[in-house]
Amino acid sequence: MDLQIKQRVALVCGAGSGLGRAIALSLAQEGAYVAVTGRSREKLAETVSLIEQQGGTAHAWTLDLAAPADFDQTLNAIRQHWGDVEILVNNSGGPPPARAQGTDAERWQQQFGLMVGSLIELTDRVLPAMRQRGWGRVITTTSSGVIAPIANLALSNALRMSLLGWSKTLASEVAADGITVNVMVPGRIATDRVHQLDAIKAERENSTAGDVAEKSRQTIPVGRYGDPQEYGAAAAFLASQQAAYITGSVLRVDGGLIPSVF
Secondary structure: OOOOOOOOEEEEOOOOOHHHHHHHHHHHHOOOEEEEEEOOHHHHHHHHHHHHHOOOEEEEEEOOOOOHHHHHHHHHHHHHHOOOOOEEEEOOOOOOOEOOOOOOHHHHHHHHHHHHHHHHHHHHHHHHHHHHHOOEEEEEEOOHHHOOOOOOEHHHHHHHHHHHHHHHHHHHHHHHHOEEEEEEEEOOEOOHHHHHHHHHHHHHOOOOHHHHHHHHHHOOOOOOOEOHHHHHHHHHHHHOOOOOOOOOOEEEEOOOOOOOOO
């Protein structure tokens, strides 16, 4: 299937590793021009190299979500290189584990700015050009905790939930302009972040990361952790022309892990 995003300009946040890298690779496979962004120049260079090895087109720009004042500089550089951003993938790193009680207000505010406020601000910067063009895609990746809260991840559960309400509202505001806005919910995808969380849980439970992972796999109907490229492929579809009638939605890529219907 031709997803009809060849030469579309895509900006992927947090593309130096994990889910962001997987999404960048999948978009590039479909012929999009991918602006690989993040904080680590070394990791971004690795992603660009992987994309170029598979025949895709990518370029790296540093973009720190904690520094919104620098957003325009990066967006202007992308614009001069390829043109305006047409596909935006909002992807921020996960916050540290925390309980719902006893986490100080300063940490809540800091993480809100990083995980929520910065993504909203970045989206606002690219929307005018999308509206003028009459075409755009905004994809925000979150966590399964927005549907079924995960123990000891209160910051992630609560703050990423804000992105669902924002995304759904935004979708209705820009739909008539040819822009779709959707949220992706990963289950247990085999990324460094998930392995790190398994290790933290193992330490807390006086177990091993291998035992934690095995118990986790037993709760997943397909019986395994997801491949990051499976997640990337789902994101590429949401960015496609074929997905033009999908907006304001939440797409689970979880192997059936989340038990609820809604």
